[in-house]
Amino acid sequence: GSAKAAELIDMRLHVALIGTTFTIPSSYNGGTITTIDRSAFEGCTTIQTINIAATIEEIKDNAFYGCTSISSIIIPASVTTIGEKVFCGCTSLTSITVNDGNENYFSEDGNLYANSIKYKVGANTSYSDTHHYITYTGNTLIYYCEGNDAASFSIPSDTKYIGRYAFYFPQFLISITIPENLEWTSDRAFYYCVNLTQFIVDENNPYYFA
Numbered sequence: 001g002s003a004k005a006a007e008l009i010d011m012r013l014h015v016a017l018i019g020t021t022f023t024i025p026s027s028y029n030g031g032t033i034t035t036i037d038r039s040a041f042e043g044c045t046t047i048q049t050i051n052i053a054a055t056i057e058e059i060k061d062n063a064f065y066g067c068t069s070i071s072s073i074i075i076p077a078s079v080t081t082i083g084e085k086v087f088c089g090c091t092s093l094t095s096i097t098v099n100d101g102n103e104n105y106f107s108e109d110g111n112l113y114a115n116s117i118k119y120k121v122g123a124n125t126s127y128s129d130t131h132h133y134i135t136y137t138g139n140t141l142i143y144y145c146e147g148n149d150a151a152s153f154s155i156p157s158d159t160k161y162i163g164r165y166a167f168y169f170p171q172f173l174i175s176i177t178i179p180e181n182l183e184w185t186s187d188r189a190f191y192y193c194v195n196l197t198q199f200i201v202d203e204n205n206p207y208y209f210a
Contacts, residue, residue, distance in 0.1 A: 026053040044183045045069060053064060055076050065089045077101035087143050088168040092177045094147040112143040117161050155179050162189045180204040
C-alpha cells in the first residue's frame with residue numbers, strides 16, 4: 001500500500017549515506033514491500049548497484065530516473081508492471097536482465113521488452129486506473145539502454161510496438177532498422193535522439209516506409 005511505498009521514498013534520502021550499493025528489502029516493519037514508488041531513487045547519481053527484492057510487483061514512473069552510475073539491473077520474476085521513464089537518464093546503463101519466470105517482461109541483448117503495452121490516454125493517468133489506458137498485446141520494446149555505445153540498432157523482427165520513451169537520449173545511436181512486423185510506435189518513442197539520422201525500414205512493412 002501507500003505506507004510501504006512511502007518507506008521507499010524515505011530510504012532514497014539515505015542512499016548517499018549507505019554507499020554505492022542499495023538492496024531493496026522484501027519487507028519492512030512487518031509488511032511486505034511490493035512497490036517501488038514514483039521517483040523513489042530519482043537523481044541518485046552515486047548509486048551503482050540496485051538489488052530488487054523478489055517481492056516487488058510494481059515499479060512506478062521515474063523510479064530510477066537519472067541514476068547515472070547504474071550499469072546493469074536485474075528485474076525479478078515477480079514484477080508485473082513497469083511504469084514510464086523508469087530507467088530514463090540512466091546514461092551508464094548497458095544491460096537489463098529479466099529473471100526467468102516473469103510472464104510480462106523479457107530482455108534481449110540487454111534491452112527491456114514486454115509482452116504487451118498499456119498506453120496512457122491522459123498525461124496524469126496512473127497505471128492502476130484501468131479506465132484511462134489501452135492495452136495492445138504483442139512484443140513491445142520498452143527501453144533501449146542509454147549506455148549502449150553501438151552506432152546502429154536493429155529492432156527484433158517479432159517486435160510489434162515501441163513504447164513511449166523507449167529510446168531516450170541514446171547518445172551514440174545513429175541508425176535504427178525497423179522490421180517488417182512493427183505496427184505501431186508510441187508518441188515520444190524517439191525522445192531526444194540527438195544523433196539519430198537514419199531509419200532503415202524493411203520493404204515489406206505495410207505501416208512504415210523511409
